[in-house]
Amino acid sequence: xxxxxxxxxLLNGLQLGVxxxxxxxxxxxxxxxxxFVNLAxxxxxxxxxxxxxxxxxxxxxxxVAGLAACVGGAxxxxxxxxxxxxxxxxxxxxxxxxxxxxxxxxxxxxxxxxWGASPYYMNVPPALSGTTDIFGVRxxxxxxxxxxxxxxxxxxxxxLISKTRIGMLIRAGSxxxxxxxxxxxxxxxxxxxxxxxxxxxxxxxxxxxxxxxxVQPGMGEPILILVMIVIVIGGIGSVHGAFFAxxxxxxxxxxxxAFLPLILREFIDRSSAQAAGPAIASMLTCVxxxxxxxxxxxxxxxxxxx
Amino acid sequence: xxxxxxxxxxxxxxxxxxxxxxxxxxPLKIGFLGTMSGPAxxxxxxxxxxxxxxIEHLGGKLGNNAVQVLKEDDQLKPDLGVELAKKLIEKExxxxxTGVTFSNxxxxxxxxxxxxxxxxxxxxxxxxxxxxxxxxxxxFSTSWNNDSLHESMGAYAREQGYKRVYLMAPNYQxxxxxxxxxxxxxxxxxxxxxxxxxxxxxxxAEIAQMQAANPDAVYVFYPGGMGxxxxxxxxxxxxxxKLPLLSAATVDGTTLPALKDIALGVITGSPYSxxxxxxxxxxxxxxxxxxxxxxxxxxxxxxxxxxxxxxxxLLKTQxxxxxxxFRAALKQAxxxxxxxxxxxxxxxxxxxxxxxxxxxxxSSGQAALVYKSVVLKDHADPHASxxxxx
Numbered sequence: 001x002x003x004x005x006x007x008x009x010l011l012n013g014l015q016l017g018v019x020x021x022x023x024x025x026x027x028x029x030x031x032x033x034x035x036f037v038n039l040a041x042x043x044x045x046x047x048x049x050x051x052x053x054x055x056x057x058x059x060x061x062x063x064v065a066g067l068a069a070c071v072g073g074a075x076x077x078x079x080x081x082x083x084x085x086x087x088x089x090x091x092x093x094x095x096x097x098x099x100x101x102x103x104x105x106x107x108x109x110x111x112x113x114x115w116g117a118s119p120y121y122m123n124v125p126p127a128l129s130g131t132t133d134i135f136g137v138r139x140x141x142x143x144x145x146x147x148x149x150x151x152x153x154x155x156x157x158x159x160l161i162s163k164t165r166i167g168m169l170i171r172a173g174s175x176x177x178x179x180x181x182x183x184x185x186x187x188x189x190x191x192x193x194x195x196x197x198x199x200x201x202x203x204x205x206x207x208x209x210x211x212x213x214x215v216q217p218g219m220g221e222p223i224l225i226l227v228m229i230v231i232v233i234g235g236i237g238s239v240h241g242a243f244f245a246x247x248x249x250x251x252x253x254x255x256x257x258a259f260l261p262l263i264l265r266e267f268i269d270r271s272s273a274q275a276a277g278p279a280i281a282s283m284l285t286c287v288x289x290x291x292x293x294x295x296x297x298x299x300x301x302x303x304x305x306x
Numbered sequence: 307x308x309x310x311x312x313x314x315x316x317x318x319x320x321x322x323x324x325x326x327x328x329x330x331x332x333p334l335k336i337g338f339l340g341t342m343s344g345p346a347x348x349x350x351x352x353x354x355x356x357x358x359x360x361i362e363h364l365g366g367k368l369g370n371n372a373v374q375v376l377k378e379d380d381q382l383k384p385d386l387g388v389e390l391a392k393k394l395i396e397k398e399x400x401x402x403x404t405g406v407t408f409s410n411x412x413x414x415x416x417x418x419x420x421x422x423x424x425x426x427x428x429x430x431x432x433x434x435x436x437x438x439x440x441x442x443x444x445x446f447s448t449s450w451n452n453d454s455l456h457e458s459m460g461a462y463a464r465e466q467g468y469k470r471v472y473l474m475a476p477n478y479q480x481x482x483x484x485x486x487x488x489x490x491x492x493x494x495x496x497x498x499x500x501x502x503x504x505x506x507x508x509x510x511a512e513i514a515q516m517q518a519a520n521p522d523a524v525y526v527f528y529p530g531g532m533g534x535x536x537x538x539x540x541x542x543x544x545x546x547x548k549l550p551l552l553s554a555a556t557v558d559g560t561t562l563p564a565l566k567d568i569a570l571g572v573i574t575g576s577p578y579s580x581x582x583x584x585x586x587x588x589x590x591x592x593x594x595x596x597x598x599x600x601x602x603x604x605x606x607x608x609x610x611x612x613x614x615x616x617x618x619x620l621l622k623t624q625x626x627x628x629x630x631x632f633r634a635a636l637k638q639a640x641x642x643x644x645x646x647x648x649x650x651x652x653x654x655x656x657x658x659x660x661x662x663x664x665x666x667x668x669s670s671g672q673a674a675l676v677y678k679s680v681v682l683k684d685h686a687d688p689h690a691s692x693x694x695x696x
Contacts, residue, residue, distance in 0.1 A: 214534035
């Protein structure tokens with residue numbers, strides 16, 4: 001196992017990690033502040049990818065595609081909040097799960113209706129194709145740009161939440177929403193804002209993944225499972241928790257897929273290692289979550305309750 | 307939007323056919339069962355469109371009989387497939403059912419259909435159990451046993467003299483069958499066999515490991531959206547064109563539109579290529595493109611062949627569908643397949659050629675599937691010997 005390979009896999013892990021962060025930042029806030037379970041978050045990601053791919057196909061401009069994905073994601077999330085989520089804040093979690101699961105089916109069907117069942121696509125913008133030298137390792141420029149975009153998004157979230165007035169309200173809301181509304185803050189508006197912010201970030205994730213993935217109905221669901229794991233590990237409602245947990249999950253998942261079959265081969269015979277490797281690798285993140293839940297049920301970086 | 311138009315157009319065609327039938331004497335009812343919705347819906351749609359195009363080419367008739375095709379969508383659910391097959395047989399009284407896109411549905415509907423004395427003409431799925439021991443006199447396939455695509459690429463790797471091949475497939479039965487099928491023909495070293503999670507979107511980790519292993523060639527089986535993802539990422543890693551990528555069912559007529567130039571250089575094993583040089587294929591491809599504005603896939607070709615096969619048999623029996631006579635007529639396979647030489651083996655699966663088909667630029671500069679060479683000539687699947695019929 002060479003250092004180069006190790007570094008490349010580390011970068012791959014980081015790249016998956018920042019993508020997971022973009023998806024979990026908004027969701028964890030919605031979870032934490034409104035105690036609302038939103039399974040349809042993956043659909044915003046999917047729609048963001050579709051918006052980006054469509055805009056790029058028409059304009060050939062990555063910036064326009066980015067704008068379409070983020071604004072589209074935000075508007076759609078706002079709409080979901082107004083039409084569906086708002087009515088369900090007071091209901092129990094099962095109702096919320098049922099309603100948002102229904103949204104998944106609706107969004108997937110809408111996507112299929114508009115764009116067809118076959119995978120849709122978006123090319124890598126020419127400026128970002130090829131490879132770049134990073135610490136002496138040749139790595140895909142586009143994947144590196146995903147890492148950069150993810151880190152910028154994380155920085156943006158940090159500034160917004162720690163340095164601005166809205167961020168202060170968000171932080172207060174995640175600790176004690178009742179008290180915040182009692183103090184005369186329009187918590188409904190705040191909720192809608194957080195929902196839209198989450199939608200914009202999901203759209204950004206959709207934009208960044210559409211050149212490397214096939215854009216198709218149902219693409220949001222597999223990644224949603226990882227996002228849920230990230231939220232639980234990071235601590236519900238905690239954005240900085242989501243950031244660190246996302247990076248951890250990204251690296252663990254990638255390292256598991258890359259190295260576990262090789263490591264297993266040292267202990268058991270080749271064919272069993274080939275069979276067991278991917279099975280165990282896919283469980284690794286869940287095992288990690290279970291361990292966190294057992295030792296620190298509030299998550300690794302919980303919101304501090306005053 | 308285009309999709310929508312095509313769909314409503316084919317519905318209109320079906321309705322037109324149905325109304326035409328009612329004027330003549332009782333039309334011959336044929337059931338079409340396929341996966342028309344969901345992510346894999348494009349496959350069933352191709353099968354249906356091509357079957358209807360075949361009937362249209364024959365003047366709306368099969369063997370001088372007016373026909374009525376009843377379309378059913380199994381949604382890739384085996385239990386629903388069985389329900390729909392029963393409905394077609396008991397309520398609609400069809401005597402022939404064609405289509406069937408996926409193996410799991412095929413395994414479920416095969417027995418209910420053939421046991422009730424209805425002819426089943428499979429035009430895609432060919433799972434091994436019903437190719438070998440479980441073969442049935444009422445079941446014909448115009449496609450292939452599931453292993454054959456992989457056998458053809460294994461044979462190609464052997465011919466090319468690749469010493470070290472890296473194998474990848476999703477971690478489920480068809481993925482394992484793919485790699486086993488490849489290895490029946492390929493005798494060199496399998497450098498590694500990597501099974502990834504089904505529907506895994508990102509292969510960056512696996513591709514980095516593959517690069518580090520430094521193989522002579524790579525063989526993958528990634529149907530549907532997985533194939534789009536894999537090929538895209540393989541190309542983005544700068545490997546396509548440098549490290550030969552052999553594949554089966556990964557880049558096909560349904561996924562190429564999403565990949566286009568990205569897939570240039572992918573080598574596939576296939577029983578069909580849209581540019582095969584024979585008059586019946588030329589007519590089929592030209593009219594299919596004109597009518598549906600897309601290039602027909604192998605699923606379409608197999609289904610078109612089924613219409614031609616049924617026509618030839620019905621001509622022979624003068625429109626009668628009596629068990630033994632009709633079966634004998636079908637077995638003769640007295641039609642010209644768009645895919646080249648075609649005859650039936652004792653298990654009623656085709657003995658046919660398998661080709662190397664590359665993704666390359668066609669004469670108009672578009673990325674297309676382009677025929678390169680015959681890899682396996684008159685290939686019969688090895689399971690036929692286990693079939694007790696003759």
